[in-house]
Amino acid sequence: MKLAILLFFTLYSVNALASNVFDELPASINSNARYVFYSHGFIVEGDNPTPQHPTWGTYDFPAILETLSELDAIIIAEHRAKNTDPFEHAKKLQHQVEHLIDKGVPATNISLVGFSRGGFITAIASSYIANNNINYLILAACTSSLATQSDVILQGNIFSIYETSDTVGSCEKVVQRSGDKVTSFEEISISTGLEHGAFYRPIKAWVEPLNNWLEQKSEKVAYSIPRSELVELQEPISKRIYPLYIKLPRSYRSNKSQRYPVIYLTDAPYTFPIVSGATRFPMNSGTMEEAIIVGISYSKGSKGVSSRVRDFTPSKANDWKLKTGGAKAHLRFIRKTLIPFVESNYRAAPEHRTYVGNSLGGLFGAYVLFTAPETFSGYVLGSPSVWFNDNELLAMNVQKPKNETKVYLSVGSLETPKFGEQQNMVRGARLLAEKINAVDSSHLILNFKTIEGASHAIAFPTTAIHGLDWIHANTNPH
Known part of the structure; x- marks a missing residue:
């Protein structure tokens, strides 16, 4: 082993996307930390982290990660390849979450956040993981692909945010079909007039309630020095x-x-x-x-x-x-x-x-x-x-x-x-x-x-x- 080095990374990695943002689960797990997985929308799949939509403008994936990095948590946010199979990627998330739990991370300190296609993947992962204490934040995803997938059953604590000017709306019907598998359900709507593009950038309207909900659902952990x-x-x-x-x-x-x-x-x-x-x-x-x-x-x-x-x-x-x-x-x-x-x-x-x-x-x-x-x-x-x-x-x-x-x-x-x-x-x-x-x-x-x-x-x-x-x-x- 080079220089007889033993490495135990408890918070952040040198090669991370940011000082507390990773594209993969870190090799060493801190059981006292909070972990947040973010899954981006379909438009970001591929090589470009800031693609342009003709109506909704730039999807600023790096800016969203920068904002999430301010959380007192370890952020896992993989930039998916073009045309990634959502079910296969959900299995990958499932394995990562199960690894965290095996390493002693409380389920309540694990949260999955997904927007649009990423929200669909997050919901599938919820169905696969089948743990009632994990937190799932679905952003503008429930009345699109997810609505037609009756075999995807949400489990755990669910928080939904949708934009009133968007064609993608409430998660209420998806939650209803999931029955008692859903431990808790909260939902809010925002009205920015930005349609689906409201979630393309880290604006206060959805970031602030997301942060507040995560804080409520997570166990209190010891303060750590940022970065x-x-x-x-x-x-x-x-x-x-x-x-x-x-x-x-x-x-x-x-x-x-x-x-x-x-x-x-x-x-x-x-x-x-x-x-x-x-x-x-x-x-x-x-x-x-x-x-x-x-x-x-x-x-x-x-x-x-x-x-x-x-x-x-x-x-x-x-x-x-x-x-x-x-x-x-x-x-x-x-x-x-x-x-x-x-x-x-x-x-x-x-x-x-x-x-x-x-x-x-x-x-x-x-x-x-x-x-x-x-x-x-x-x-x-x-x-x-x-x-x-x-x-x-x-x-x-x-x-x-x-x-x-x-x-x-x-x-x-x-x-x-x-x-x-x-x-x-x-x-x-x-x-x-x-x-x-x-x-x-x-x-x-x-x-x-x-x-x-x-x-x-x-x-x-x-x-x-x-x-x-x-x-x-x-x-x-x-």
Whole structure:
């Protein structure tokens, strides 16, 4: 297996149509997620995702998928081949749904949405699947092909939306012939005057009630960060497995030719949600470069404190009960396994990597800066544990970077014994700043800040956003 990688995609796929939109069921299933299948109309079958109808205009399949991608769900939307047999495709949907259920996804968290021919396929799938708890949304399909197929019996929770100016109308008769197989039935009509074309584009009239109905029918699931996924990598020598939290930029799907900077975070369970949330607005508004965010978590099977103490410390400290001194091995894992994985599976810019670490993670970042500075082009070092092993970091030899390397170093003004800290982090940070400034290199640029009123427990969020803004400020905002 390449680079001894174990991949477990819990939310989204690299090769997806969008960050949470797939054309096939993902290889790995998250039993806590919601799954929505969308089946398009007949006109889209073939190679063109935006075909033109002489009366109803463009069927904007990509725009519909973009809108569905905003749901807190995994979207499965295959672009069917020309003249696909609806019954055969319904069988395919049946097998995919049954696979989800076998993997532990609650039936109430599975929904099939179909428009026109796609609605016909959705209804057939309902008949095949025969599960009363699955949700089916039929858009403008019931009084066409479906009406004449008396052997197609709807089962499950049914929601119908039709347009009053369209020739395709209510699902009431189809539901009546299905009898008690239908668990629940709701129907609304919309009046846009757009006839069948009302569903060609994601307009509020049908999208909003669809979203509301899905929300009502689905079980509540834990909140997940949009456009994010979980991947697990195995360190080849120790065989330890490290979960990675990966978030893709908002424009990742639409800008297929663009390569993005990558922000690498240590202590991912703590740092990933902070950095993801703090950078959302500046990245989306264009004041900060959009970037891929990769959070490196602790090795599986070990406590977080044990993993980070082992991996972030440069040497063995005899007075520590926990294992120390694994920084060299962890750096090798990052350089030889993790970064190559990211840069071969995502559109990452190799020349623009940023490291973010706090406390022991700041110590590890300084160690990387001194021993292998070319690993990253930017470093955000928050409240680094310079004190570790009698300040040995300050005695280390420093390799001069060959390319421009920006270092943002900060510490809270209250990180001293006077304010309850065991170590004088302020003094350590200042000494580290002096050591960096003493490096005879025009390529090394330091920005050192003290965060007024901040203790060790609360300094990092400020460090992270200020440091990333300094390194990734967009000089050409749109």
